[in-house]
Each structure stands twice: as C-alpha cells, then as structure tokens.
Amino acid sequence: MVSLARKNLLHDRLRFVITVAGVAFAVTLVLVQVGLFLGLLGKATVTIENSSADIWVTSRETPNVDFAHSFPETTVLRVRGVAGVERADNAIVQFMNIMLPSGAEEGCLVYGLEDFSSWNLPWDVESGDPTELRRGDFILMDRSAERRFGPFAVGEYREILGHRFKIIGATRQAASFTTAPVVFMDFRRAQGLQQTVHNKTSYILVKVAPGHDKAQVAARIRAVTPYNDVYTREEWAARSRNYWVVSTGLGMNMGITVFLGILVGIVVVAQTLYTSAVEHVKEFGTVKAIGGSNWDIYKILGEQALIAAVVGYTIGAAMSFGMRPLLAQLHLNVLVSPQFAATVFAGTVLMCLGAAMLSFKRVAGIDPALVFRA
Amino acid sequence: MNAMLACCDRDAERERDATSLREVLAVEDVRKTFVEGSQKVEVLRGVSLAVDQGEVVALEGPSGSGKTTLLSIMGCILTPSAGRIRVAGREVSGDESALRDVRKRSIGFVFQQYNLFPALTAQENVEYALNVKGVRGRGAAAEAARVLELVGLGDRKRFLPRDLSGGQKQRVAIARALAGAPEVLLADEPTANLDTAVGTQILELFQKLAKDENKGLVIVTHDPKVRNVADRVVGIRDGRLSNPQEH
Ligand SMILES: Nc1ncnc2c1ncn2[C@@H]1O[C@H](COP(=O)(O)OP(=O)(O)O)[C@@H](O)[C@H]1O
Ligand SMILES: [Mg+2]
Numbered sequence: 001m002v003s004l005a006r007k008n009l010l011h012d013r014l015r016f017v018i019t020v021a022g023v024a025f026a027v028t029l030v031l032v033q034v035g036l037f038l039g040l041l042g043k044a045t046v047t048i049e050n051s052s053a054d055i056w057v058t059s060r061e062t063p064n065v066d067f068a069h070s071f072p073e074t075t076v077l078r079v080r081g082v083a084g085v086e087r088a089d090n091a092i093v094q095f096m097n098i099m100l101p102s103g104a105e106e107g108c109l110v111y112g113l114e115d116f117s118s119w120n121l122p123w124d125v126e127s128g129d130p131t132e133l134r135r136g137d138f139i140l141m142d143r144s145a146e147r148r149f150g151p152f153a154v155g156e157y158r159e160i161l162g163h164r165f166k167i168i169g170a171t172r173q174a175a176s177f178t179t180a181p182v183v184f185m186d187f188r189r190a191q192g193l194q195q196t197v198h199n200k201t202s203y204i205l206v207k208v209a210p211g212h213d214k215a216q217v218a219a220r221i222r223a224v225t226p227y228n229d230v231y232t233r234e235e236w237a238a239r240s241r242n243y244w245v246v247s248t249g250l251g252m253n254m255g256i257t258v259f260l261g262i263l264v265g266i267v268v269v270a271q272t273l274y275t276s277a278v279e280h281v282k283e284f285g286t287v288k289a290i291g292g293s294n295w296d297i298y299k300i301l302g303e304q305a306l307i308a309a310v311v312g313y314t315i316g317a318a319m320s321f322g323m324r325p326l327l328a329q330l331h332l333n334v335l336v337s338p339q340f341a342a343t344v345f346a347g348t349v350l351m352c353l354g355a356a357m358l359s360f361k362r363v364a365g366i367d368p369a370l371v372f373r374a
Numbered sequence: 375m376n377a378m379l380a381c382c383d384r385d386a387e388r389e390r391d392a393t394s395l396r397e398v399l400a401v402e403d404v405r406k407t408f409v410e411g412s413q414k415v416e417v418l419r420g421v422s423l424a425v426d427q428g429e430v431v432a433l434e435g436p437s438g439s440g441k442t443t444l445l446s447i448m449g450c451i452l453t454p455s456a457g458r459i460r461v462a463g464r465e466v467s468g469d470e471s472a473l474r475d476v477r478k479r480s481i482g483f484v485f486q487q488y489n490l491f492p493a494l495t496a497q498e499n500v501e502y503a504l505n506v507k508g509v510r511g512r513g514a515a516a517e518a519a520r521v522l523e524l525v526g527l528g529d530r531k532r533f534l535p536r537d538l539s540g541g542q543k544q545r546v547a548i549a550r551a552l553a554g555a556p557e558v559l560l561a562d563e564p565t566a567n568l569d570t571a572v573g574t575q576i577l578e579l580f581q582k583l584a585k586d587e588n589k590g591l592v593i594v595t596h597d598p599k600v601r602n603v604a605d606r607v608v609g610i611r612d613g614r615l616s617n618p619q620e621h
Contacts, residue, residue: 001511001514002494004491004493004502007491007494008493010493011493282489283492285489286489286491287506289449289451289477289483290483290503290506290507291474291477291478291479291506291507292474292506293471296506369446369451369452371451371483371485371487371489372486372562374486374487
C-alpha cells in the first residue's frame with residue numbers, strides 16, 4: 001500500500017514539524033503540569049498510604065491528615081472493643097514550633113505514636129531506631145527538613161515548644177502537603193508539649209483482623225464513636241487529597257492548564273491539517289476522479305493526524321522525562337504513572353483525530369470536476 | 375492443462391468481445407445546463423457519440439464549446455441534465471456511488487495539468503491509483519511496473535514528478551490511467567502543455583496503447599496533429615456535434 005498520507009506529510013516537512021511541535025507542546029504541558037500536581041498531591045497522603053492502618057478515626061470534620069483536631073484519648077478503648085479490630089492505637093499529628101540553631105522559629109508537623117513499628121511509621125529510616133523514641137526526649141527528623149531548616153546531624157539538639165530534644169536519627173520520604181517538615185516523637189511526650197492535646201489524641205489508627213471486611217469494621221466503629229468520623233485508608237486518602245485539590249483551587253488550576261494544552265494542540269493540529277487539506281484540494285479531487293470516496297480522503301487526514309499524534313506524543317513524553325532531573329533539582333517531583341501516560345496518549349490521539357475531522361466537511365465538498373480546471 | 379484452459383478461455387473472451395462488445399462508451403442525446411444564479415447556460419444541447427474498443431476519437435472545438443463538459447459526463451464525473459450514458463455495455467445511473475464505481479472500474483483520465491501526486495514517485499503514483507481502485511500489495515506494484523514499461527518509463531520509476539520533464543509526467547499520467555485495465559481512456563488537452571515534438575510522441579503513444587490494449591480513447595484537443603492518430607475527428611460547436619468526419 002502506498003501511503004499518500006505519509007508521503008505528503010514528509011513532502012510538506014515544515015508543516016509537519018509545526019504540527020508535531022504543537023502536539024509535543026500540548027503533551028509536555030499536560031504531562032509536566034499534571035505530573036507536578038500529582039507529585040505534589042502525593043505528599044498530601046504519603047503517611048496515610050505508607051502506614052499500615054486500615055482505618056482512621058478522626059475528630060469530626062477533619063479536612064485532611066495535616067489539619068488534625070483532637071478528641072479524648074479514651075475513645076481508643078471503645079474502638080479496641082469492636083469486633084474485627086485487631087489493634088487500635090492513638091496517634092498525634094500536630095503542628096509545633098521548632099527553634100533552629102539560627103534562632104529562627106519554624107513550624108514542623110509532629111507525629112507522635114507509642115509504638116511506631118506496629119504502624120510502619122516512619123517507613124524509610126536512614127539512621128536511628130524509632131523504637132528508641134520512647135526512651136527519652138528524642139526525635140527523628142525527616143531529611144526533607146534540610147531544605148527549610150538547613151542541614152542537621154544526628155546527635156544535635158533542637159528545641160520544640162521550649163523543650164530540648166536530641167535528634168537520634170533521620171528519615172526520608174515523610175512529608176506533609178503544607179511543606180512543614182515531619183518530626184517523629186513519642187506519643188506521651190508530644191501530648192505533654194501542648195495544652196490542647198493533654199489527654200487527647202488526633203487520630204486512632206486501626207488495624208483490621210484478617211478475614212474481616214474493612215468497610216464493615218469501619219461501620220461498627222462508627223456505631224460506637226458517635227462524635228468521630230471513621231474512614232477506611234482509601235477514603236481518608238481521598239478526603240485529604242480532595243481537600244487540597246478543591247480548597248486551594250489547585251484542581252481548577254490544573255483543569256485550566258489541561259484545557260489550554262488541549263486547546264493549543266487542537267488549534268495547531270486543526271489549523272495545519274486544514275491548510276494542508278486546502279493546499280491538496282486538487283490531489284483530493286484527483287483521488288475522487290479515479291474512483292476514491294470521501295472516506296478514502298478522510299483516511300488520509302486521519303492517518304496524518306494519527307502520525308502527528310504518535311510522533312508528537314513521543315517527543316512530548318521524552319521532553320517531560322528529560323525535564324525531570326531539572327525539576328528534581330528544584331525539589332519538584334513529576335509523578336507520571338503508566339495509566340496517566342496512557343490516558344494522555346489516548347487523549348492526544350483523540351485530540352488529533354478530532355482536529356482532523358474539522359477538515360472533513362471541506363474535503364467532502366471537493367468536486368472531482370476541478371481536475372479539468374487549470 | 376489449467377494454463378491451456380485459461381488461455382483458451384481468454385481467446386474465447388476476446389472473440390466474444392470482438393463481436394458483441396465492440397462499443398465501450400456511448401452517450402445518447404446528452405444535455406447539460408448549468409444554472410448560475412438566475413441565468414441558465416445550456417452547454418450541451420443533445421449530443422450523441424459512441425466509441426468502440428480500440429478506437430481513437432478526437433474531439434475538436436473552440437474554447438468554451440463544451441468539450442470538457444462532455445468529457446466529464448462521459449467519465450461519470452458530471453451528471454447530464456438529460457440523456458443516457460452507457461459504459462462497458464452498462465447503463466450508468468445517476469447516484470454518486472454508482473458513478474464512482476464506474477470511474478473506478480472503467481475509466482482512465484489524463485489531464486492537461488498531469489495532476490500527478492507531487493510527493494509520490496512515478497511508481498507510487500500509479501500504485502496509489504491502483505490502491506484506490508482496490509488493487510493492493512504485490513499485484514499493484516507489478517501492474518504499476520508493467521504500465522510504466524508500456525509508456526517507456528521503465529527506468530524512471532523512482533523519480534518524483536518534479537524530476538521528470540513534461541512529456542515524462544504525461545507518460546506517468548497515461549500509465550496511471552491505464553492501470554487497473556479500464557475500458558475507456560479520456561484525455562483532456564493532453565498535449566497543450568507540451569512542445570510539438572513531445573506532443574507528437576504522446577499522441578503516438580496514445581494511439582499505440584489504444585490499439586495494443588484495446589481501449590476506447592477520446593482525446594479532446596486543439597492540436598492539429600491529432601488528425602494523424604485519430605480514427606475519427608468529431609467537432610463540437612455551441613454544444614452540438616458538427617461535421618463528424620470519418621478518418
Ligand atoms: N460548473 C460550471 N458552472 C457553470 N458554467 C460552466 C461550468 N462548467 C463549464 N461551464 C461553462 O460551460 C461552457 C463550456 O465549458 P467547457 O466544457 O469547459 O468548454 P471547453 O472545454 O470546450 O473549453 C463554458 O461557457 C463554461 O463557462
Ligand atoms: Mg476544456
């Protein structure tokens with residue numbers, strides 16, 4: 001089969017380059033912007049997703065994991081009595097002020113548990129032992145803190161709410177969406193630091209016994225904790241994520257970026273394909289004169305759109321991939337899952353085919369009789 | 375044995391063709407009126423013409439006399455306002471897909487402007503036309519090569535139109551028209567863009583192909599040289615055929 005579509009693309013090389021550049025631009029914009037957004041959003045749920053808690057009990061209307069309110073710590077006793085609960089523990093998540101060596105005061109997000117190892121928190125430990133935390137005024141600090149707090153070394157001391165703590169180790173990956181660095185300390189010490197959490201807790205982490213349905217256990221917990229909200233891990237992650245997507249307008253912002261990317265792509269592709277169709281009117285007339293149908297010509301435009309989509313996507317994806325180290329230096333993480341990449345590819349193909357269809361009416365109207373005209 | 379049978383079948387077919395299927399194209403009392411705004415232009419006022427297998431008919435007439443219009447109707451690109459058309463023995467109905475089918479199967483066009491696909495080589499130009507006509511793959515490549523040999527371009531198959539002379543381009547166009555074995559070839563002023571010597575060669579090629587390949591051929595032209603190759607010269611004036619001369 002001779003592909004007039006492909007040969008014509010290569011013949012009008014400049015136009016093809018412009019088309020592909022338009023597609024690549026749109027693809028890069030969407031991949032990088034949405035990838036950055038997803039990378040950022042990952043921080044909103046990273047502790048939920050890494051801890052082994054199947055169910056989170058929160059105070060009423062807690063919007064996301066970073067913004068916890070407190071409730072009586074004895075609630076946990078009721079939760080422990082629910083059928084299907086293997087284990088339930090209190091957990092404090094609380095913003096506290098930390099004094100830096102420079103004298104500056106900064107905020108950090110303290111995670112306080114009695115038995116960290118039972119909850120897989122922290123999950124990426126560079127040095128130090130979380131089980132040691134309960135033995136003294138000790139903390140583990142996440143490496144990401146260095147960006148805000150400056151470098152720190154194990155063995156140094158930091159003052160949190162006027163209390164001196166020794167850094168006994170460092171963790172990685174623990175982050176909050178608010179960018180406040182995460183610090184791990186013993187539950188009782190965290191409770192003692194701040195009046196608002198005396199005898200209180202921020203969350204109850206629940207592990208469901210094997211063979212029990214998470215949703216059913218959550219419903220049972222709900223029945224015994226009328227003043228709390230109860231979420232499965234997935235529900236809680238979704239709620240935390242949605243809070244940032246909606247309340248910050250980030251979601252809308254993303255929507256606009258994706259829309260603009262698609263718009264630019266469609267306009268460029270539609271425009272170049274349309275001018276190409278107009279310039280090749282005589283050729284299409286000839287195709288019709290020798291017995292070709294409108295469908296034969298639609299296939300030419302469709303194939304060209306498809307080629308532009310595939311080449312443009314490949315270049316766009318390569319550019320997005322190439323930008324990752326650069327963005328990583330700016331501490332920006334571009335998160336592109338295979339599903340998301342596939343979705344963008346499908347979207348690119350649809351976008352290009354849709355743009356090609358805008359020329360269909362024009363070529364359908366071509367009169368083969370024009371082949372006899374000069 | 376099979377080969378012999380096939381060969382005899384073909385002979386039998388040829389014999390039948392030679393007797394009963396002489397006529398490959400006929401228009402009867404064809405009229406065409408163009409409506410432009412409130413004005414009606416009667417371009418063809420009852421034209422009848424029949425073309426036989428292997429026959430070369432020249433159609434002559436002043437500019438604007440309706441030559442191209444008649445050729446378009448014979449080639450099923452345009453529908454007449456009245457009258458009947460028969461191609462390869464079959465009455466042609468007016469609906470677009472039927473017309474397209476006739477163009478696909480039975481008609482080969484050659485234009486003054488060549489109308490080659492500029493991005494395709496000579497070989498690809500012919501092969502692509504075959505693809506459109508439903509011939510694909512190796513068969514199309516072989517048939518394209520064959521017709522390019524026939525027009526004397528065996529050594530120019532890989533050339534793009536821009537690297538060919540006017541005469542060579544017209545040869546590619548003729549090869550493309552021949553491809554797919556249509557019964558009828560229709561050429562609209564095929565030598566108008568060529569110099570005299572080249573024009574003569576093209577006309578002689580047309581004549582030879584019509585005879586060798588047994589096509590019915592209509593050539594629209596002002597070119598007086600056409601009289602050397604035509605079996606019949608038909609004049610057209612004000613939408614009517616005039617002084618149909620036998621050669
Ligand atoms: N599509 C059309 N609409 C209106 N008038 C047309 C159209 N095609 C041809 N004509 C008119 O018909 C007449 C004959 O045209 P044409 O067949 O092209 O003549 P020729 O090929 O002999 O020069 C001309 O006057 C031309 O203007
Ligand atoms: Mg004309």
